[in-house]
Amino acid sequence: xEHGLLAAELFVNxxxxxxxxxxxxxxxxxxxxxxxxxxASSFGxxxxxMREVCGAVSGMLLVAGILYGYDTPGDDVQKKAHYERVQxxxxxxxxxxxxxxxxxxxxxxxxxxxxxPRTQEYYQTRPCARMVYTAAEILDAYICAHPxx
Numbered sequence: 214x215e216h217g218l219l220a221a222e223l224f225v226n227x228x229x230x231x232x233x234x235x236x237x238x239x240x241x242x243x244x245x246x247x248x249x250x251x252x253a254s255s256f257g258x259x260x261x262x263m264r265e266v267c268g269a270v271s272g273m274l275l276v277a278g279i280l281y282g283y284d285t286p287g288d289d290v291q292k293k294a295h296y297e298r299v300q301x302x303x304x305x306x307x308x309x310x311x312x313x314x315x316x317x318x319x320x321x322x323x324x325x326x327x328x329x330p331r332t333q334e335y336y337q338t339r340p341c342a343r344m345v346y347t348a349a350e351i352l353d354a355y356i357c358a359h360p361x362x
Contacts, residue, residue, distance in 0.1 A: 223345075225342055229253070235249040237345075273306070
C-alpha cells in the first residue's frame with residue numbers, strides 16, 4: 214500500500230498530521246481507524262498546536278512503537294534498541310526536511326490552541342501534506358527493511 218499518498222490524502226481531508234500517519238498505517242498496525250485517530254489526536258500541530266515535535270514525526274514514531282516497541286518494564290536491551298530505532302527514523306526525517314520541530318518547519322507560526330481553518334490558502338502555504346507524505350515514506354522504507362515477525 215502507498216501509505217505516503219494515503220497519509221497526505223487523510224491530512225487534506227481534515228485529519229491532523231499525526232492522525233494522518235496513524236490512520237494511514239491501520240492496515241499494518243491492526244488498529245481501528247477511530248482508535249488510531251483518537252490515539253494520535255493530541256500530537257497535531259506539534260503537540261496540541263504548541264509547535265514542538267512535528268505531528269507527522271510523532272505519528273510515525275507512534276506507529277513504530279506499535280509495530281516494534283517494547284512492553285516489558287526494565288528490559289533495557291529492548292528499550293535501547295527501540296530508542297535507536299526512534300532516533301534513526303527521526304534522523305531520516307530531519308535529513309530530508311531539515312528539522313523535526315514544527316515551528317522550525319512552519320517558520321514560527323502562532324502557537325494558540327485554535328485550529329487553523331482548512332482553506333485553499335492553508336493548503337497552499339503549509340508544507341504539512343508533504344510532511345505526512347515524507348514521514349509515511351520513511352516508515353514504509355523502514356518496515357520494508359525490517360520485516361515484522
